[in-house]
Amino acid sequence: MDKPLLSLTDVNKYFDDSHILKDISLDIHDGEFLTLLGPSGCGKTTMLRCIAGLESINSGDILLNGSSIKDLPPNKRNVNTVFQNYALFPHLNIYDNVAYGPRIKKSMNEADLKVRINEILELVQMTGYEERMTHQLSGGQRQRIAIARALINEPDILLLDEPLGALDLKLRRYMQTELASLQKQTKTTFVYVTHDQEEALNMSDRIVVLNKGVIQQVGSPREVYNNPSNLFVADFIGDRNIKKVKVIEKNGDYVRVMLKDNIIDIKCSTNATTKDCSDDYAILAIHTDKMSISCSEKPNSLMGTIISVHYSGSQIRSQVDLGGEKVAVIEYRSNDCDYKKGDKVYITWEESGAILLPMEEGFKERSGGYEEV
Amino acid sequence: MVDMKKFKQNAPAIPILVWFGILVGIPLIFVVILSFLSRDELGNIVVRFTLDNYKRIFDPIYIKVFINSLFLATLTSFITMIIGYPVAYFTANLEKKKKALAILLIMLPFWISSLLRTYGWIILLGNTGLVNNLLIGFNIIDKPLSMMYKFSTILTGTAYMLIPFMIIAIYNSVDKLDRSLLEASYDLGAGKWKTFFKITLPLTIPGIAGGFTLVFIPSLGLFFISDLLGGGKNIFLGNLINSLITKGRNKPLAAAFSVGMIIMVLIVLFIYSRLVKRNTGGADENSII
Structure with a gap:
C-alpha cells in the first residue's frame, strides 16, 4: 500500500477526567471511503473533530501528507467538515454559503468562483437554488449544500459527522447511494462518522469499529460483518x-x-x-x-x-x-x-x-x- | 364570520390588550386630542380646535430642542453599543455559573432608584466631589476640574443609566448564536477575526438593533438626568415637555411635543423592524417587536 494520506499515531484525548480516545493509531489512504462506526459516546465524533482541528489532542500525533497538523488551527488544515446540523450560515444565501471558503482564502476571482460554484451545485444537484436562503431548503437540500460548501475547497479529506442522522429513512437510503457515488466521482477521501451499521456497510471501503475510545476492528464491510475480531x-x-x-x-x-x-x-x-x-x-x-x-x-x-x-x-x-x-x-x-x-x-x-x-x-x-x- | 379557532387561540391575549387599552391607549388618545386644543391666559384648557401648537413646534428654537434630543439619543446609543458589545460578548462566552453572576451584576443597578444613582454622579463629579478631592489630595491638580453641567456629563449619565438594556439585548443574541456556525467558519478557513466580522457580527445585528432601540427611546425622555447633571443649560425634549406642563402651564403645547416624540419613536421602531426582518428573513423569534 502507498503512503497513507492521514495517519494518527497513539492519539489520546481527555475531557476533564474522562479518557475519550485511547491510543488511537490509524492510517487513512488517499481516495478511500472510511467509516468510523460505534455506539454513541464511543469517541467517533471526537476523533473526527481532532482531525478537523476543532479539538486538540493530549498526546500522539496526526500527520497529513507526512507532516504534523496537530498544532495547526482548523483554518490552517486542508480538511473540511460536513457538520451534523449542517451549520449553514443563515444570513447568507446558498451562493454566498458555498462561496464562503474560496472567498476567505481568496483562492480564485469572482468570475472563476461563479463557474466553480455552478459546477459544484450541479454535482450535488442543487442548480437554481443560488438565491435561496437556507431556511427555505428541506433537510436533504441543506445536506447537499453543506457538502457543496465543503467540497468546493478541494479538501484532502472530507469529514462527515453523521450527516444523514436528521433525515427520514427513505431519504437516508437515497442519500447513502448519492454520497457513495459522489465520493467515487470526486475521488475525495471521505471520513464518515455514524452509529448506523447499515449505513457503514453500505457505503464504506473500510470500516473502523470503535467502542469506549478504543479501535475494535478495522476492515472491509465484509470482514467486519463476517469475521468480527471480538x-x-x-x-x-x-x-x-x-x-x-x-x-x-x-x-x-x-x-x-x-x-x-x-x-x-x-x-x-x-x-x-x-x-x-x-x-x-x-x-x-x-x-x-x-x-x-x-x-x-x-x-x-x-x-x-x-x-x-x-x-x-x-x-x-x-x-x-x-x-x-x-x-x-x-x-x-x-x-x-x-x-x-x-x-x-x-x-x-x-x-x-x-x-x-x-x-x-x-x-x-x-x-x-x-x-x- | 368570526373565526372561532383563531379567536380561541388569541383569547389569552385579551386581558393584556384591555390593560394596554385602558392604561396606554386611552391616555394617548387624550394627549392627541389635547394637542389640538387651546388654552386661556391663565393656562386653563379651552375646547377650541387649533393647529397652532403644531405650528409652534416648528419654531427654530424648538427645532433645536428636537435636534439636541436626537443627537443625545443617537450618541448615547452608539456609546452604549461600543462599550456594551464587548461586555455582552465576553459575558455570553463565560461558563454557566460565572455567566449567571455576570448577568446579576449587570442587572444590579436596576434595584436602586435611578434618581439616587444620578445624584451619585454629582457626588462623584462635582467640584467638591470624590474625583476632584482625590486628584487634589494626591496633588495631581490644584484647582477642581469642572466636570459637571456639561453636555458630556449628561451623555455620561444617560449612557450609564441605559447601558444594561444594550448589554442584555446583545448578550441574548450572542448567547443563542449557534457555536457550530463559528466552527464551520474556522473549518472553511477563516480565523478568529474574520469569523467575528463575517459570522458573529452579522448574526447579532438583531441584538444590536434591539439594544439600540431600547436605549434610544428612553434617552429621548429621561428629563431628570439632564436636569440634575446638565443644570438646565441644555434643553431636551423631556425637559421641555416637563417644564411646559409644570412651569409653563401650557398642556396643549406639551401634548403636541409629546405627539412629535411619539412619531420619532415610531420611526425608530419601524427602522428596527425592517432591519431585523432583512437580517433574519423574518425568522427571529426573539425580536422585541
Whole structure:
C-alpha cells in the first residue's frame, strides 16, 4: 500500500477526567471511503473533530501528507467538515454559503468562483437554488449544500459527522447511494462518522469499529460483518445468537465445543488464533439469517423445539429451543416444511455464519434481536 | 364570520390588550386630542380646535430642542453599543455559573432608584466631589476640574443609566448564536477575526438593533438626568415637555411635543423592524417587536 494520506499515531484525548480516545493509531489512504462506526459516546465524533482541528489532542500525533497538523488551527488544515446540523450560515444565501471558503482564502476571482460554484451545485444537484436562503431548503437540500460548501475547497479529506442522522429513512437510503457515488466521482477521501451499521456497510471501503475510545476492528464491510475480531464487533454488527460454549477439544482449525448437550465442531474466528479459543469456555456467535430450520434430520443439525414464529412478509423470524438454549432464526423463504409452535425441528447453519470467539469479561448471552423482547 | 379557532387561540391575549387599552391607549388618545386644543391666559384648557401648537413646534428654537434630543439619543446609543458589545460578548462566552453572576451584576443597578444613582454622579463629579478631592489630595491638580453641567456629563449619565438594556439585548443574541456556525467558519478557513466580522457580527445585528432601540427611546425622555447633571443649560425634549406642563402651564403645547416624540419613536421602531426582518428573513423569534 502507498503512503497513507492521514495517519494518527497513539492519539489520546481527555475531557476533564474522562479518557475519550485511547491510543488511537490509524492510517487513512488517499481516495478511500472510511467509516468510523460505534455506539454513541464511543469517541467517533471526537476523533473526527481532532482531525478537523476543532479539538486538540493530549498526546500522539496526526500527520497529513507526512507532516504534523496537530498544532495547526482548523483554518490552517486542508480538511473540511460536513457538520451534523449542517451549520449553514443563515444570513447568507446558498451562493454566498458555498462561496464562503474560496472567498476567505481568496483562492480564485469572482468570475472563476461563479463557474466553480455552478459546477459544484450541479454535482450535488442543487442548480437554481443560488438565491435561496437556507431556511427555505428541506433537510436533504441543506445536506447537499453543506457538502457543496465543503467540497468546493478541494479538501484532502472530507469529514462527515453523521450527516444523514436528521433525515427520514427513505431519504437516508437515497442519500447513502448519492454520497457513495459522489465520493467515487470526486475521488475525495471521505471520513464518515455514524452509529448506523447499515449505513457503514453500505457505503464504506473500510470500516473502523470503535467502542469506549478504543479501535475494535478495522476492515472491509465484509470482514467486519463476517469475521468480527471480538465480542463487541460480533454483537454490534449484524444480528447474532451469542452463546457461551464449553471447549472440549481442539482439532486443527476446528474446535469441538458443547452448547448445553449438543456437540458442535466450529471454526475459530480468523481474527482470533485457535489458542484464544482453547480456554475452558468460548463464545459462539451465529448470524440469525444464516441459520435454517428443517423438519427432517440433516447432517450436522441440532434438534430443537419451535417456541414462536413471526411471519412478516419478506422474512420469518422464529425462536427455537435447543435443549434449554434459546436461539433466534431468520429465514427469507419458507423451507421444506411449514413449522409452527411446538414442532420438533432441526437447525443447521452455513459454516461461514458461525464463529468462535475468545471468552471475555462481562459476557452476556443473547439470542438475536429477541433478547430485548 | 368570526373565526372561532383563531379567536380561541388569541383569547389569552385579551386581558393584556384591555390593560394596554385602558392604561396606554386611552391616555394617548387624550394627549392627541389635547394637542389640538387651546388654552386661556391663565393656562386653563379651552375646547377650541387649533393647529397652532403644531405650528409652534416648528419654531427654530424648538427645532433645536428636537435636534439636541436626537443627537443625545443617537450618541448615547452608539456609546452604549461600543462599550456594551464587548461586555455582552465576553459575558455570553463565560461558563454557566460565572455567566449567571455576570448577568446579576449587570442587572444590579436596576434595584436602586435611578434618581439616587444620578445624584451619585454629582457626588462623584462635582467640584467638591470624590474625583476632584482625590486628584487634589494626591496633588495631581490644584484647582477642581469642572466636570459637571456639561453636555458630556449628561451623555455620561444617560449612557450609564441605559447601558444594561444594550448589554442584555446583545448578550441574548450572542448567547443563542449557534457555536457550530463559528466552527464551520474556522473549518472553511477563516480565523478568529474574520469569523467575528463575517459570522458573529452579522448574526447579532438583531441584538444590536434591539439594544439600540431600547436605549434610544428612553434617552429621548429621561428629563431628570439632564436636569440634575446638565443644570438646565441644555434643553431636551423631556425637559421641555416637563417644564411646559409644570412651569409653563401650557398642556396643549406639551401634548403636541409629546405627539412629535411619539412619531420619532415610531420611526425608530419601524427602522428596527425592517432591519431585523432583512437580517433574519423574518425568522427571529426573539425580536422585541
